[in-house]
Amino acid sequence: xxxxxxxxxxxxxLLLAVVTGSGVMGASLAAGNNAVALLGNSIATGCGLYVxxxxxxxxxxxxxxxxxxxxxxxxxxxxxxxxxxxxSAQCIGAILGVWLTHLMFGLSLIExxxxxxxxxxxxxxxxxxxxxxxxxxxxxxKYASEKVAMLIAMTVTAGYWFTxxxxxxxxxxxxxRTLTDTFVGIAPADxxxxxxxxxxxxxxxxxxxxxxxx
Numbered sequence: 612x613x614x615x616x617x618x619x620x621x622x623x624x625l626l627l628a629v630v631t632g633s634g635v636m637g638a639s640l641a642a643g644n645n646a647v648a649l650l651g652n653s654i655a656t657g658c659g660l661y662v663x664x665x666x667x668x669x670x671x672x673x674x675x676x677x678x679x680x681x682x683x684x685x686x687x688x689x690x691x692x693x694x695x696x697x698x699s700a701q702c703i704g705a706i707l708g709v710w711l712t713h714l715m716f717g718l719s720l721i722e723x724x725x726x727x728x729x730x731x732x733x734x735x736x737x738x739x740x741x742x743x744x745x746x747x748x749x750x751x752x753k754y755a756s757e758k759v760a761m762l763i764a765m766t767v768t769a770g771y772w773f774t775x776x777x778x779x780x781x782x783x784x785x786x787x788r789t790l791t792d793t794f795v796g797i798a799p800a801d802x803x804x805x806x807x808x809x810x811x812x813x814x815x816x817x818x819x820x821x822x823x824x825x
Contacts, residue, residue, distance in 0.1 A: 612693065612696070614670055614671075615670060615671040615672075615693070615696075615697070616671075616696045616697065616700045617700070618667045618670040618671035618673070619671050619674060619675065619696075619697050619700040619701055619704065620700035620701070620703060620704035620707075621667070621704065622663045622667045622671070622673055622675050622704070623675045623700070623701045623704035623705050623708065623783060624704035624705065624707045624708035624711065625659065625663060625708060626656075626659060626660065626663060626675050626705075626708065626784075627704070627705045627706075627707075627708025627709050627712070627784065627787050627788075628708040628709075628711050628712050628715075629655055629656055629658075629659035629660075630652070630655075630656050630659075630708075630784070630788075630795055631708065631709050631712040631713075631788070631791050631793060631795055632655075632712045632715065632716070633651055633652045633654075633655030633656065634648070634652045634793055634794035634795035635712065635716050635718075635793050635794065636651065636716075637649070637650070637651030637652045637655075637794065638793065638794040648794055649771060649772070649777070652771065652794065652795065653767075653768050653771035653772065653777075654768065656767060656768065656771070657764040657765065657767055657768030658764070660760070660763060660764040660767055661760050661761060661763075661764035663675070664759065664760035664763060664764070665760045668759070668760065671697070672688070672689075673760075674697055674701065675701060675704075675781070675783075676701065676744075676780070676781040676782075676783065676784070677697075677698040677701055677702070677781070677782050677783055678741065678744075678745060678780070678781065678782065678809060678810070678812075678813045679745070679748060680694045680697040680698050680701070681694060681698075681813060681817075682745055682748070682749070682813065682816060682817065682820075685817050685820060686749075686820060698783075701783040702782075702783045702786060702787075704783075705783040705784055705786065705787035706786070706787050706790060708787065709787045709788070709790050709791045710790075712791070713791065718791075718793070721790070722790060722791055722792040722793075722796075723789065723790065723792060723799060724788065724789050724790070724791060724792050724793075724796030724797055724798050724799065725792055725796070725798055726792070726794075726796040726797060726798055727798050727800075727801060728776060728797045728798065728801045728805070729798075729800070729801045729804060732775050733775055733776045733801070733804065733805070734804050734805075734807075734808045735808070736774040736775040736776035736778075736808075737774075737776045737779060737780065737804075737805050737808035737809055737812075738808040738809075738811055738812050739774065739812075740770055740774050740776060740778045740779065740780040740812075741780040741808065741809045741812035741813065742812040742815060742816060743766065743770070743780075744763075744766065744767070744770075744778075744780045745812065745813065745816040746816060746819075747762060747763065747766050748763065749816070749820070751763070767780075776805070779797075779805055779809070780809060780812075781809070782806050782809055782810075785797060785802060785805045785806055785809070786802065786806075789802055
């Protein structure tokens with residue numbers, strides 16, 4: 612169990628380092644062109660996810676997301692104690708990943724994002740993004756388990772571009788991104804909107820799971 616918890620902490624920290632670091636680098640090199648910055652950010656995130664899921668999946672399942680851990684708990688894949696351990700590690704790891712990026716790029720360790728991400732469209736986007744991600748994981752594990760890493764990585768990369776919220780779909784990621792005033796940040800005032808939408812999507816997914824089990 613100790614190895615699993617560490618894998619979740621380490622993996623989530625590296626994921627946020629990839630997300631935040633590629634956002635900083637992309638914005639720096641794009642000279643104000645947000646499309647170029649987003650392209651670099653999305654490709655790096657997809658590549659990072661593929662590697663992390665492939666390497667750490669055999670250890671912990673490579674959840675890196677409290678919603679995934681809660682879904683796996685509801686599916687009796689992990690018990691409640693493990694789920695709580697996973698979620699704690701994910702939230703701590705996500706924040707550590709952001710702080711690591713700040714140190715690497717010479718930014719202030721402690722920041723608060725000023726980037727607004729609000730409105731009904733953003734809420735709907737996170738609801739759709741999270742439902743897509745959770746449904747994909749369930750179906751991939753059931754029908755294409757050997758391709759899970761690739762499917763998730765490609766979906767998240769595409770999600771950056773076809774959703775207005777850029778596919779957060781992860782409460783730990785959302786919380787951590789309030790702590791960086793960079794390209795990938797989200798203002799704390801908009802945190803509740805995003806996380807509420809993500810958990811509504813989880814409830815829909817769990818409800819669907821219960822119906823399928825009958």
